[in-house]
Structures are given as C-alpha cells and as structure tokens.
Amino acid sequence: MEKIMGLDLGSKTLGIAISDALGMIAHGVETFRFAENQDSLSIPRVKELCAQEGIKKIVLGLPKHMNGDVGIRGEVSLKYKEKLEKNIEGIEVILADERLTTKVAENALIFADVSRKKRKKVIDKMAAVTILQSYLDSH
Structure with a gap:
C-alpha cells in the first residue's frame, strides 16, 4: 500500500499529514x-x-457549511485541488468533508493540556491528521 497525504487548507496555512506505509495511521508533518x-x-x-514519500493520493479537506x-x-479548496492536479503529475486528489475537524483537533490538544500559544502553531497540522485519519478509517 502507498502512503496517502492529508491536507487542511486555510487562508494563510496548509496543514500537512501523511499516513504510514500500511495506510492505517496518519501523522502530522508540518x-x-x-x-x-x-x-x-x-x-x-x-x-x-x-516525491520524497512516493505519494500518489491526496485527501484534501473540503470545508462546508453545516447545512x-x-x-x-x-470554493478556494476546489480551486486548490485543480492546482494540485495540474502541477503534480500522476496525483489523485480526493475531497473529504472537513466539517468540525479543526474543532476535533483543538479539543484533542486541549485534552492533552497544550497551551493556547502552542495550539495555534499546530492546529492546522492536527486538522490535517484528523481529515486523513477519518479517510483512512473509512477505507
């Protein structure tokens, strides 16, 4: 099985996560x-x-309203998907509903007693982990 990348796109950040080689566990990269x-x-x-990790599939979070x-x-994420497919040869980009992933990630960090300042630095990476792990768990 190949590694899969998970992405959480924000207006100023991109949270990046990658699965293990078995496609079972997502871990944050940056x-x-x-x-x-x-x-x-x-x-x-x-x-x-x-290229480094031999990734052929990306799971990109698609933010939706609760309805x-x-x-x-x-819309920004849909355009980003097109940019990825245009610029990275042989990549498959899958959109995944990311409603509440940032909240789930933040709650996990709060539970782990991570300070507010440190949470701000890693929240997007953790949201990418949540997006990717949800995809891995459902496939």
Missing part, C-alpha cells in the same frame, strides 16, 4: 505558512513531499 490567499506558494512543498453548502472557503 504547518506550511504563506501570505494570505497565496496558497499557490505551498504547491512546490506538497510536490516535494509527494452541506460549499461556501467561499470551499
């Missing part, structure tokens, strides 16, 4: 930061990680 709404700057880093509608942030 939070990539970029200038607001300049998500294209993260593409070379994602491409580099895909299921895709809003502005969801």
Whole structure:
C-alpha cells in the first residue's frame, strides 16, 4: 500500500499529514505558512513531499457549511485541488468533508493540556491528521 497525504487548507496555512506505509495511521508533518490567499506558494512543498514519500493520493479537506453548502472557503479548496492536479503529475486528489475537524483537533490538544500559544502553531497540522485519519478509517 502507498502512503496517502492529508491536507487542511486555510487562508494563510496548509496543514500537512501523511499516513504510514500500511495506510492505517496518519501523522502530522508540518504547518506550511504563506501570505494570505497565496496558497499557490505551498504547491512546490506538497510536490516535494509527494516525491520524497512516493505519494500518489491526496485527501484534501473540503470545508462546508453545516447545512452541506460549499461556501467561499470551499470554493478556494476546489480551486486548490485543480492546482494540485495540474502541477503534480500522476496525483489523485480526493475531497473529504472537513466539517468540525479543526474543532476535533483543538479539543484533542486541549485534552492533552497544550497551551493556547502552542495550539495555534499546530492546529492546522492536527486538522490535517484528523481529515486523513477519518479517510483512512473509512477505507
């Protein structure tokens, strides 16, 4: 089985997670930061990680409103999916409903007694872990 990457796209950050070789456990890699709404700057880093880790599949969080509608942030994620597919040869990008993943990640960090300042630095990476782990658990 191949490793799978999970991504949580924000307006200034990209949370990145990668599965183990068996596709059972997601672990956080990093939070990539970029200038607001300049998500294209993260593409070379994602491409580099895909090459290093032999990744052919990416699970990208798709933010939806609680009623299921895709809003502005969801539209940004749909455009980002197109950029990934255009710039990374042979990659499959799967969209995954990410409603509440940031809240789940934050609650886990609070439970682990991580300070507010440290949580802010890792929340996007943890949200990517949550997105990827949900996908792995359901497949």
